[in-house]
Amino acid sequence: MFLKSVFMAVIGLSFGFLVSAGVFTVLIAVGLVPRFAGKTHTSKKVFLYEEMVVAGTLFGNFISVFEYSCHIGEWVRNLQPFGAVTDSMWKWITVILCIFFGFFAGIFVGCLALAIAEMLNTIPVFARRIQFRHGLGIAVLSIGLGKLVGSLIYFSQQVFLTGG
Numbered sequence: 001m002f003l004k005s006v007f008m009a010v011i012g013l014s015f016g017f018l019v020s021a022g023v024f025t026v027l028i029a030v031g032l033v034p035r036f037a038g039k040t041h042t043s044k045k046v047f048l049y050e051e052m053v054v055a056g057t058l059f060g061n062f063i064s065v066f067e068y069s070c071h072i073g074e075w076v077r078n079l080q081p082f083g084a085v086t087d088s089m090w091k092w093i094t095v096i097l098c099i100f101f102g103f104f105a106g107i108f109v110g111c112l113a114l115a116i117a118e119m120l121n122t123i124p125v126f127a128r129r130i131q132f133r134h135g136l137g138i139a140v141l142s143i144g145l146g147k148l149v150g151s152l153i154y155f156s157q158q159v160f161l162t163g164g
Contacts, residue, residue: 076090
């Protein structure tokens with residue numbers, strides 16, 4: 001039984017290292033972090049940005065793997081730091097934190113998708129193939145707004161819970 005657990009741990013860590021190496025290879029190949037540093041004129045902090053990407057990845061994996069480590073809401077409700085209004089305050093705090101996280105996660109995913117598309121030159125090639133001459137910026141903005149509206153409908157109607 002012990003050897004089986006050790007074997008499973010080694011296999012799990014190996015696959016985890018492979019997946020994380022692939023993700024970080026994509027981020028490095030696209031050059032997303034240096035591009036952000038260049039656009040914001042903070043190139044001296046590129047290593048800090050890279051470390052934050054790694055720390056965020058580790059933190060996200062920790063929360064997703066160890067589900068019992070993230071019972072902060074239960075702890076806050078038991079502690080009652082705000083008195084009788086703890087439940088309503090905690091609901092507002094979690095909503096604000098979810099909006100904050102969703103905003104920055106959306107920015108990161110959108111920038112990553114655009115960086116990959118730019119690296120592969122998909123938008124200019126597509127525009128030439130369909131002989132699209134004017135209004136490319138409007139088309140890209142329309143795609144982004146369509147994704148925004150779709151995600152707002154998806155989450156506001158709780159489609160993710162019912163599947164349709």
